Amino acid sequence: MATWCIRGQGIQFTWPRQSQPTIDIAELEIKIGERVLLRGPSGSGKSTLLSLLAGVHSVQAGSLSILDAELSQLSQRKRDKFRADHIGYIFQQFNLLPYLSVIQNVLLAIDFSKTRAKRLADRSISAQAESERLLTRLGIAADLWLKPAGNLSVGQQQRVAAARALIGAPELIIADEPTSALDTDARDTFLNLLNEECEQQKITLVFVTHDTTLSHHFDRIIQLADINCNSKDIANAAVESDLNDSAAYNGNKEA
Numbered sequence: 001m002a003t004w005c006i007r008g009q010g011i012q013f014t015w016p017r018q019s020q021p022t023i024d025i026a027e028l029e030i031k032i033g034e035r036v037l038l039r040g041p042s043g044s045g046k047s048t049l050l051s052l053l054a055g056v057h058s059v060q061a062g063s064l065s066i067l068d069a070e071l072s073q074l075s076q077r078k079r080d081k082f083r084a085d086h087i088g089y090i091f092q093q094f095n096l097l098p099y100l101s102v103i104q105n106v107l108l109a110i111d112f113s114k115t116r117a118k119r120l121a122d123r124s125i126s127a128q129a130e131s132e133r134l135l136t137r138l139g140i141a142a143d144l145w146l147k148p149a150g151n152l153s154v155g156q157q158q159r160v161a162a163a164r165a166l167i168g169a170p171e172l173i174i175a176d177e178p179t180s181a182l183d184t185d186a187r188d189t190f191l192n193l194l195n196e197e198c199e200q201q202k203i204t205l206v207f208v209t210h211d212t213t214l215s216h217h218f219d220r221i222i223q224l225a226d227i228n229c230n231s232k233d234i235a236n237a238a239v240e241s242d243l244n245d246s247a248a249y250n251g252n253k254e255a
């Protein structure tokens with residue numbers, strides 16, 4: 001049986017009009033079922049790396065395989081299908097369709113993937129029942145299920161996005177700052193539930209947050225600067241550019 005959920009070697013990715021790669025990682029290995037916290041300063045490339053892991057963008061050099069599928073060898077259409085079948089992605093901006101109901105948003109993940117629908121059918125669970133179970137577990141009360149998702153608070157929408165990511169037990173969950181709108185207690189509850197679901201279904205979790213109080217929820221912390229050759233330079237450049245902007249701003253104010 002395969003041990004690795006994610007295996008990358010010599011991964012490089014450069015955004016257009018950048019002089020150096022945003023991502024330049026010699027080796028990245030994450031085991032099946034491992035729960036990993038990815039950390040690094042603003043601008044160091046965390047979201048970019050997640051977009052490569054999710055197959056939203058493709059590596060420009062090196063190899064990156066998820067569950068033994070080499071993503072760089074798949075067309076964009078096949079990467080999209082692979083993501084729908086095997087990856088639950090919780091974005092910073094959660095990407096719910098605001099005019100669809102809460103429950104319809106969760107069911108979308110099943111509508112887009114026969115593989116995820118089959119996983120539920122194999123366990124004789126209806127998609128509707130599983131949506132309701134996950135929403136309840138994540139603290140979204142039944143009186144909200146038929147409301148348009150856009151009517152919910154940001155913190156509630158983040159939890160709906162988590163239910164959508166989890167339904168049909170994809171092998172990998174990728175989460176980019178999914179708790180930013182939750183208070184400290186709600187973050188811990190959210191992480192406990194996410195971890196329980198991941199453990200029961202043997203889901204691998206790669207999670208980005210700036211919140212240092214959440215570290216104990218994870219098996220391993222990866223500091224992006226430790227593995228990404230350019231992280232430090234990029235983050236420093238971002239800070240310097242902020243300082244220059246603010247110096248220019250103060251200069252203008254004083255002029």
Ligand SMILES: Nc1ncnc2c1ncn2[C@@H]1O[C@H](COP(=O)(O)OP(=O)(O)OP(=O)(O)O)[C@@H](O)[C@H]1O
Binds near residue numbers: 045
């Ligand atoms: N869509 C894009 N087009 C061009 N360059 C981009 C794009 N997205 C990110 N970058 C570049 O990549 C660098 C890393 O950005 P990224 O969003 O991956 O960092 P991050 O570590 O996730 O930051 P944060 O913690 O602030 O979300 C940025 O400094 C930016 O220059």
